[in-house]
Amino acid sequence: MSIFAITVFDVELGNCHVLQIPNLSKDVMMIDAGKRPDFSPALHIKNNWNVQKLRWLTITHQDNDHIEDIDNVKLLNPRTLSRPIVSMEYLENQYGYPLPDNLLKFMEYEQTFTGSALPIGDLSYDWGGVQFATFRLKPNFSPNINNLSIVTFAHFSGWTIVFPGDIETEAWDEHLKSESFRDWLSKTDIFIASHHGRESGYNKIVFDYCKPQVVIFSDKSCESSAPDLYRNDSVYGLQFYSRNANTFDTRKVLTTRKDGAIHIQIDHEGHHKITTSTTNLVTV
Numbered sequence: 001m002s003i004f005a006i007t008v009f010d011v012e013l014g015n016c017h018v019l020q021i022p023n024l025s026k027d028v029m030m031i032d033a034g035k036r037p038d039f040s041p042a043l044h045i046k047n048n049w050n051v052q053k054l055r056w057l058t059i060t061h062q063d064n065d066h067i068e069d070i071d072n073v074k075l076l077n078p079r080t081l082s083r084p085i086v087s088m089e090y091l092e093n094q095y096g097y098p099l100p101d102n103l104l105k106f107m108e109y110e111q112t113f114t115g116s117a118l119p120i121g122d123l124s125y126d127w128g129g130v131q132f133a134t135f136r137l138k139p140n141f142s143p144n145i146n147n148l149s150i151v152t153f154a155h156f157s158g159w160t161i162v163f164p165g166d167i168e169t170e171a172w173d174e175h176l177k178s179e180s181f182r183d184w185l186s187k188t189d190i191f192i193a194s195h196h197g198r199e200s201g202y203n204k205i206v207f208d209y210c211k212p213q214v215v216i217f218s219d220k221s222c223e224s225s226a227p228d229l230y231r232n233d234s235v236y237g238l239q240f241y242s243r244n245a246n247t248f249d250t251r252k253v254l255t256t257r258k259d260g261a262i263h264i265q266i267d268h269e270g271h272h273k274i275t276t277s278t279t280n281l282v283t284v
């Protein structure tokens, strides 16, 4: 049975999503390379899942919490790297001079990717039935690099998930001008909250189009995140059984802070299963 599996790792303040593609070569992709001081998702999948190679690495944007694990990601020899293309001047305006060490390391590494690959959504790729679409804004749109985050949609067997990086309210407004973007939003079931669920990444109009089953936050602290904004009427909520508490509960928002790593599985008939590592939840 072919299963599209997505793991949202708990990397505290940061993002790391690993996608296991249901094609013959069982490709593995990563969207963002965050880590915790005591946990590297790249080393985890190498040592525990026996993943030797990443078919695709998307760095949504160059903030540290999205590139911090780059040394370990290198061990997985990603074949294709996708990231916003920005000038040195843009980066220095964003991060100051000299640029942070991890960013310099990342920039040195990106030089090793020569030639240009077709976008992940190109139909010439065989992703085992997973369809992708990406959207990005040009650097002149905003001096705030969060807004340049590459937004990726993935669709498989009737389920769609969006990975918007850290785009903020004004970038959502800009993307919403695109009919194709609105179409993808309107079929999105699993919504990874932008900018770790903070208010700055929220855009109310998005939920005029998007009626997801569940929203996922990847963050360390609840102080700056705004889960109540996402517990709105546009989010249906999913019913979970807690193996720890032996209770049933409807959840509109899952967070890595509280729930730990979040595992999503969708099979080729459209059945879904979502489990959490810390709270030990499973969809019913």
Ligand SMILES: [Zn+2]
Residues within 6 Å of the ligand: 014, 015, 063, 065, 066, 166, 195, 196
């Ligand atoms: Zn971030």
